[in-house]
């Protein structure tokens with residue numbers, strides 16, 4: 001899922017979350033010749049009830065009014081706005097919901113959503129960390145309420161903790177949130193410690209793997225095997241949503257962990273294998289962070305290639321048979 005209107009969210013000349021990121025991602029997929037094997041579809045406007053299922057009406061109204069009035073910032077100096085920001089954020093939500101719908105209706109096997117703005121830092125009533133609406137959180141609510149699923153798993157491998165996603169679901173046992181990220185003492189947003197495991201009825205539904213600065217592929221493989229795999233012994237997810245952040249890459253200055261391109265391929269392969277086994281491959285991956293323009297093409301290409309290969313398995317047709 002990609003839409004040129006995502007480029008309209010203008011954060012100014014010095015902001016790391018800028019439109020060139022999506023152009024680099026698209027170029028990587030295009031140059032690898034993958035476009036002809038993909039179903040590329042644009043974003044659509046969402047029904048407001050899905051956004052209201054996660055965010056307060058007061059926040060939605062404040063975002064809309066401040067944006068359309070031309071205010072340059074929402075809530076946090078990180079959250080720059082132009083007059084198109086509100087509508088672009090709506091489209092990102094609508095596009096992700098539409099990708100989930102297409103997977104649920106078996107029109108698609110799985111999907112990657114190349115969206116801006118990202119979503120996992122957005123709180124129910126506050127914009128944070130380049131994020132305005134919780135794209136993945138809203139998609140999870142849509143799956144629970146529209147499709148009556150009872151167990152969703154969100155896997156977040158952005159270098160930063162998805163505070164918004166965790167807070168929205170931490171008391172809800174129907175959504176499991178797993179995140180691997182740099183240790184909160186050294187990194188934005190400061191949440192996501194290992195003792196945060198959910199609250200009330202949701203106790204046990206949150207799992208945080210924390211990584212020290214300087215950690216590399218083996219450390220992150222170990223953490224994932226130690227903390228993510230046991231989730232599948234305890235829960236039976238019916239759908240996997242992935243918060244895909246490429247900012248733990250060694251070349252990315254937004255974190256101090258040193259993850260290689262190969263780790264990212266290993267991670268999405270592992271997730272797809274788990275999806276094949278547990279959710280009949282039902283998975284939607286949504287872009288969060290990732291800021292190195294020279295790395296985004298290869299990272300996005302490898303990511304989408306893994307999704308495509310697994311899509312072949314599900315539909316019992318292979319890329320090689322097409323040739």
Ligand SMILES: [Zn+2]
Pocket residue numbers: 158159160245247254288289290
């Ligand atoms: Zn991040």
